[in-house]
Amino acid sequence: MGHPHVYNNLCPKPSSKEKVILQRNKYLIPYLFVFTLVSALALARDLFLPLVLSSLLALLLSPTVKWLCNLGVPKFLSSLTMTLLTALAMFSSVWVTIPAFAKWMQTAPEKIEAALHADKQIQSTIDKLQETSEKVDEMVSGIVENSAETSIVIDNQSNWVDQIFNGLQTSFGILVIVLTLTLFLLNNGGELLHNITKLSNNRTNRRRAIKLFRTLRVEVGRYLATVLVINMLCGLLTSLIVWYFDLPMPWVWLVLVTFLRFIPYIGVAVICGLMFVIGVSQMQSIVPALMPVGAFLLLTNITGMLIDPYIHGIRLRINPIIVFASVLFWAWLWGIAGAIVAVPMLTILSVTAKTLEWHSVNQIMEGHNK
Numbered sequence: 143m144g145h146p147h148v149y150n151n152l153c154p155k156p157s158s159k160e161k162v163i164l165q166r167n168k169y170l171i172p173y174l175f176v177f178t179l180v181s182a183l184a185l186a187r188d189l190f191l192p193l194v195l196s197s198l199l200a201l202l203l204s205p206t207v208k209w210l211c212n213l214g215v216p217k218f219l220s221s222l223t224m225t226l227l228t229a230l231a232m233f234s235s236v237w238v239t240i241p242a243f244a245k246w247m248q249t250a251p252e253k254i255e256a257a258l259h260a261d262k263q264i265q266s267t268i269d270k271l272q273e274t275s276e277k278v279d280e281m282v283s284g285i286v287e288n289s290a291e292t293s294i295v296i297d298n299q300s301n302w303v304d305q306i307f308n309g310l311q312t313s314f315g316i317l318v319i320v321l322t323l324t325l326f327l328l329n330n331g332g333e334l335l336h337n338i339t340k341l342s343n344n345r346t347n348r349r350r351a352i353k354l355f356r357t358l359r360v361e362v363g364r365y366l367a368t369v370l371v372i373n374m375l376c377g378l379l380t381s382l383i384v385w386y387f388d389l390p391m392p393w394v395w396l397v398l399v400t401f402l403r404f405i406p407y408i409g410v411a412v413i414c415g416l417m418f419v420i421g422v423s424q425m426q427s428i429v430p431a432l433m434p435v436g437a438f439l440l441l442t443n444i445t446g447m448l449i450d451p452y453i454h455g456i457r458l459r460i461n462p463i464i465v466f467a468s469v470l471f472w473a474w475l476w477g478i479a480g481a482i483v484a485v486p487m488l489t490i491l492s493v494t495a496k497t498l499e500w501h502s503v504n505q506i507m508e509g510h511n512k
Contacts, residue, residue, distance in 0.1 A: 184475055191476055192316055196323035198486050200331060202366040203228065204359050207328050221328035229321050235397040242391040246420065354497045361493050366486060372449060373403040379441055384417070387434040389424050405481045406465055408473075410442055460492055460507050 183190055203224045210220035339351045377399035385392040398416070402409035414435050421431030468488045472480035495503040 180475070187476055188316075191479060192319045192323060194483055194487070195316075195320045195479065196327060198366065198483060199228065199320065199324045200327035201359060201363045202370065203324070203328060203363075205363045205367060218329050221325055224328065225321055225325045228324070229317075232317060239394050239397050242394045246390055246423070350498060354494060357497045358490060358493055362486070362490055365489060369404070370400070372445070373400045376400075376403060376441065376445055380413075380438055383434055383437045383441070387421070387437075389417075389420055389434060391420070401482060404483075404485065405469060405473075406485060408469060408481065410439075414438065460488060464488070464507055 203221075207217070207220045207224055210223070211217050215223075335351075335355050339348045342348050342351070374396065377396035380395045380399045381392045384395050395413075395417075399413060402413055405412075417438060418431055418435050421434055422428060425431050465485060465488065469481050469484040472484035472487070474480075476483075491503070492507055494500070495507065
């Protein structure tokens with residue numbers, strides 16, 4: 143053994159200043175990692191979004207694929223059948239929704255304007271807003287005329303129709319990629335996960351990874367499937383409400399409610415606002431347009447009190463603040479698609495933390511005191 147003083151000379155102890163720097167770097171590394179991860183998710187949106195959507199869709203369809211396999215149907219045929227049925231449902235939803243909204247928007251502005259002018263108080267408010275707007279326009283025009291360096295460029299080539307068409311083209315391409323990846327994950331995902339677990343030489347880690355994958359497939363798959371069925375049921379009842387009040391496009395609400403109810407809080411608000419606008423354009427009055435909105439809110443509250451506590455058990459164990467913050471974060475990062483996948487991804491994180499016994503994460507996410 144060497145002498146202690148020789149070892150101390152070779153490995154000197156850090157000074158107090160160096161200790162402070164090391165301590166700061168220790169706490170700085172997690173923040174740098176989070177910043178790098180968020181930047182990568184934002185910059186590589188076109189890469190990560192199809193991967194996330196296909197993974198969630200594979201979790202949603204995996205219980206049905208497994209059930210078909212147990213009946214004797216080959217795995218590839220089961221996966222292909224479920225993928226094609228999903229594609230048919232998605233394209234049918236778009237085929238029903240887009241033409242109906244396009245037809246409604248042709249006459250909606252005139253009807254809404256007529257309904258607003260029918261109310262004297264609203265008409266008075268509109269007149270005041272118009273007067274204020276004209277004064278502001280005059281002030282701005284005077285400032286622009288006095289500025290020699292100001293130039294205005296107007297592009298008349300792009301309009302909202304072209305933007306919608308381009309958006310549909312992009313969404314169609316992403317949808318094809320998502321469905322293709324989903325087919326591969328359903329048919330070959332198990333083999334891929336099995337090969338990944340072999341990379342670890344630790345038997346305990348391999349067992350925990352296998353347990354996690356099985357738990358995610360069972361719990362998250364059933365959760366997503368059950369939520370989808372409940373959303374479709376609420377959409378069907380909403381369509382009946384819209385039909386009862388003689389509003390246009392009754393079956394479109396089946397599609398809207400099914401997808402928007404995946405977004406907590408915000409989804410219901412969007413549905414209510416859209417239903418109110420369509421009601422005003424159809425009924426030519428504001429007060430009657432509130433009746434279908436009230437009926438939908440009653441349906442939502444009944445569902446939230448009687449059904450959601452049994453169905454959304456995983457989500458309700460998460461703090462509502464974290465749920466809302468997650469929706470805002472993913473909506474800011476990936477738009478509408480991010481808002482839709484926010485809660486399913488938060489559910490995956492909750493199941494992962496519970497399975498791997500991440501006690502600190504569970505304690506932060508917990509929605510109630512035990």
